[in-house]
Amino acid sequence: MSKDNLQILVLDDEPIVGKRLKTALEKNGHEVEVFEDSRLALRRLDERDFDVIVTDVRMEEVDGIQVLERVLERSARTKVIVITGYATVEVAREALAKGAFDFIAKPFKPDDLRQVIQKAAEALEG
Amino acid sequence: MSRISGLLGRVLAGPPRSARHKLHQVRFGRLIGSLLRLVELSDDASDKLGGEWILDRSYVASFVGRTLDRAREIVFDSAVLTGDHSAELHARLDGVRADLDRLMSTRSPRGDEGATAVPPESGENGAEREHVEEPEYQALRAAIRRLALTADPAPGSESSPTVPRLAEVVQEAHERALRSFEGLHFRSWGRRAGSTLVGSGFPAPVRVVDSGGGVAPAHRAWGSSVGWERVTSAPLRALLGPLVTSDRRRRSSASPEPGSFALAVLGAGRSTVALNWPTGALLVDARLEDHAVANFVYCALRTEPASGRRTRSRHGDRVLGRGKPVRRAEGLERVLAQSGFRRLDLGVGTTGWMSGQTPDDTRDVLGRMGRSLETLLLDPPSASRVPRRPLSRTPSGVWRR
Numbered sequence: 001m002s003k004d005n006l007q008i009l010v011l012d013d014e015p016i017v018g019k020r021l022k023t024a025l026e027k028n029g030h031e032v033e034v035f036e037d038s039r040l041a042l043r044r045l046d047e048r049d050f051d052v053i054v055t056d057v058r059m060e061e062v063d064g065i066q067v068l069e070r071v072l073e074r075s076a077r078t079k080v081i082v083i084t085g086y087a088t089v090e091v092a093r094e095a096l097a098k099g100a101f102d103f104i105a106k107p108f109k110p111d112d113l114r115q116v117i118q119k120a121a122e123a124l125e126g
Numbered sequence: 127m128s129r130i131s132g133l134l135g136r137v138l139a140g141p142p143r144s145a146r147h148k149l150h151q152v153r154f155g156r157l158i159g160s161l162l163r164l165v166e167l168s169d170d171a172s173d174k175l176g177g178e179w180i181l182d183r184s185y186v187a188s189f190v191g192r193t194l195d196r197a198r199e200i201v202f203d204s205a206v207l208t209g210d211h212s213a214e215l216h217a218r219l220d221g222v223r224a225d226l227d228r229l230m231s232t233r234s235p236r237g238d239e240g241a242t243a244v245p246p247e248s249g250e251n252g253a254e255r256e257h258v259e260e261p262e263y264q265a266l267r268a269a270i271r272r273l274a275l276t277a278d279p280a281p282g283s284e285s286s287p288t289v290p291r292l293a294e295v296v297q298e299a300h301e302r303a304l305r306s307f308e309g310l311h312f313r314s315w316g317r318r319a320g321s322t323l324v325g326s327g328f329p330a331p332v333r334v335v336d337s338g339g340g341v342a343p344a345h346r347a348w349g350s351s352v353g354w355e356r357v358t359s360a361p362l363r364a365l366l367g368p369l370v371t372s373d374r375r376r377r378s379s380a381s382p383e384p385g386s387f388a389l390a391v392l393g394a395g396r397s398t399v400a401l402n403w404p405t406g407a408l409l410v411d412a413r414l415e416d417h418a419v420a421n422f423v424y425c426a427l428r429t430e431p432a433s434g435r436r437t438r439s440r441h442g443d444r445v446l447g448r449g450k451p452v453r454r455a456e457g458l459e460r461v462l463a464q465s466g467f468r469r470l471d472l473g474v475g476t477t478g479w480m481s482g483q484t485p486d487d488t489r490d491v492l493g494r495m496g497r498s499l500e501t502l503l504l505d506p507p508s509a510s511r512v513p514r515r516p517l518s519r520t521p522s523g524v525w526r527r
Contacts, residue, residue, distance in 0.1 A: 014262075017182060019260070109180065
């Protein structure tokens, strides 16, 4: 696995987020799959492993915290980065306490996420 | 009997007037604070629109909600200052809100907004391609267009007189609040009760109302004069200090224009100065404290009569500002430009503010403003120095020849 070729799953019910992140992260050589429906994303997670999961917190049906728990049950090495438009200390603390690798608040710039993913890649290599 | 009646008059007139000034000062300060936050919100949204930000509908909704909340506060504070309900302004605000609700309720903005082409980016084959801006960004652009205070809030957007704009409501509320606040000052000047004359040979008489900590305690007795050295309000000292030091030079060169006066409401770290002269008026509200985050300087300069009220001066009655030239505003305009003031189109001659400066920087800006005030208060320059063409105001509020 190379730092420049991570398998990344992006989950956000706002289409614009997945669309923009896919473009931005693929430019860095990563392979990116985007989901707007958390149930479909969980089904995909059952099929294969990803290096990094980027997930929104507030979603209908299955929220980001539940996705985080499900991912870590299946693959402890996967790094989960939580993004949300409802950035609060409590949400961040809960996500980090439950094993999230990092936390990023909307709105954000692709470079902000790239830096976090870079750290995740280094952690995966270590 | 007359001494008893005088004492009674002071007891009855002094403290309540001071308290009313303080309440007005606090309320006006809140209004300015809301204006500042409105501008910050608009700046932030414009930044999000112009940069590579990833945002969603929740950001747009949050921007709209917070902006309208601030506008509602401005209208409310204005209504308190003017003593009316400002029902018309609230109704217009409701109109802006309804228009934005309609806008936000659809994923894609209405047809009149149009699709906006964003800068081209490289496609998979390396070729340049354009794509249509996503609905979230279109919605944000449309919201900024309706909510920003600046004349050209969203570059690239078309102006339309049918779109209700928040700026018109805020301008009206600000204008009413300003006139009400100035009116209180002018009435206080006329009655003089509750204020103290500062005896330091300023270009024009200066009276102060102490709202707490602005004047040394032993010298707060209303009705008497107080020496400049007893004025403890930091922003007022920074603003008017230069006029004190240049007093000798001024006396040798020119005399104050009859009818000019200033009244200041003072706290230790806050001063609100209403400066009035026959061709205009200036309100400077400033906070100068140790913590930069608290500091701000706001000014509203009129080059037309502030209230139309008659004021009695030692030269007799005169109506404030009838047909006088506005060229002396240039000096203050220059200070605002050089000091990095944020200029706002608020329906008043010139409105600007700056905030978050260090105490030294705030003191410096106020000092420069103070030096420019001299040109506002003194007699107009001689004919040889008068510009050949009169000044006119541009749509952005800048006076140009």
